[in-house]
Amino acid sequence: MKLPFRKKEKQVKPKKEKKKKVKTVGKRKKSVVFLWILLLSSLTFGIYKNFTAIDQHTIHERETVESHIVDTTAIESFTRNFVKDYYTWENESEALEERTEKLTDYLTEELQSLNTEMIREDIPTSASVQNINIWSVTEETENTFSVVYSVQQKITEDKDSSFTNATYRIVLYQDEQGNLVITQNPTLWDSPNKSDFIPEQVDSDESVETETAEEITEFLETFFASYPTATEQELTYYVKNNALPVIKKEYTFSELINPIFQEQDDQVKVWVTVKYLDESTKAIQLSQYELILEKDNNWIIVE
Template sequence: MNIFVQLSFFQILKKNKKSVIALWLVLIASVSFGVYKNFTAIDMHTVHEKEVIEQRIVDTNRIENFVKGFAKSYYSWSNTQESIDKRTAATAEEVTEFLETFFKLYPTATEKELAYYVSGNALSPVNCDYVFSELVNPIFTKDGEQVKVSVSVKYLDQRTKATQISQFDLTLEKDSNWKIVG
């Protein structure tokens, strides 16, 4: 029976000789392609990075003190008319100082120097030989975050020795410092 199986197998091979050769060629081609790919493959290296995280101790004592101080100020803030007047007076004093500084420089200031005090084209340079004398009857009105000021400014004209009074209606806003915005 063993001989019969061998004979029938070889007989089948003889009949399908072309198919068997084709299959051998496919097998040889695939093995050759595998060997080729193995030699021409791009080496891939896995890089393992090690990240060291440093621990920092954050001192929250300053934050805690700030919050405690803020809470104390917030809850002790009196809303009586006297305390409101004090806060308004402090703002008016600060704005007055700003205006006096500004109007001392304004007559001879260049456009570049005015940019520090004036936002946009709220005021243009005048280039006159005036000397600041005083602010006359400033009226301050708080409008949200802005302060509107109506003021007359007394100047002494150095050329004619006459007193020059100019009227200004200004809108001031405070960022890091006071600035004329309108």
């Protein structure tokens, strides 16, 4: 049996969609390169600023102060010699001329001329230096120093004598070879006076037991009785680490005056005045000590 013939229908193929064009930004485009350069520049600048900021905070300037020690021995000796010649004179023409000649070794030519009128030819007095005290030597500028000193003079007029004391200040110049010259004439000055300072008084704080205080007192009486004439070897029985020097004096021990005791850790600190009779002068010698003692087998002075 034959099947009826069917005419095949023509199939319609779907239309292909056109591909959309996609714009891509190439890596080599100028704008992208510029952005990368900008980014890297910003990053580099930031790192640089960070490191430089740390350096600024961690670097500190330090000022080094070097100690400057000046040997004033020559200045003091020069000043003493000047004072002796300057404040000594006799009321005789020849002696006055000799004094004027001596002063040329100390004064500038200007000061030599200025001082010609200090001692008149008809001066009725003679003077001699009894004592000189140098109170200070101060470096004013480089190579320039000021000296403050006191001088005691014995003034004689006819058969009468008296003593006078005054303080002066001079200025000296010292060259690189150490030579000295006075550039400013003796000028009246003030001398140091007694200070009003009162040291703090020390009292026993009862930290040391009575029995211990009696032991230490007995030890100190024994020690100070032999101390003035003790040899270095003998001192080793009482003193450690050369805490007290050998003195070799003819002193006779009398007593301890008002010893004060304070306990410090395993040691005892003692403040004491020791009364001696000086056999050579027959005067009383009062020596004051601050001692630190400790006990091993026996008491010993360690400082």
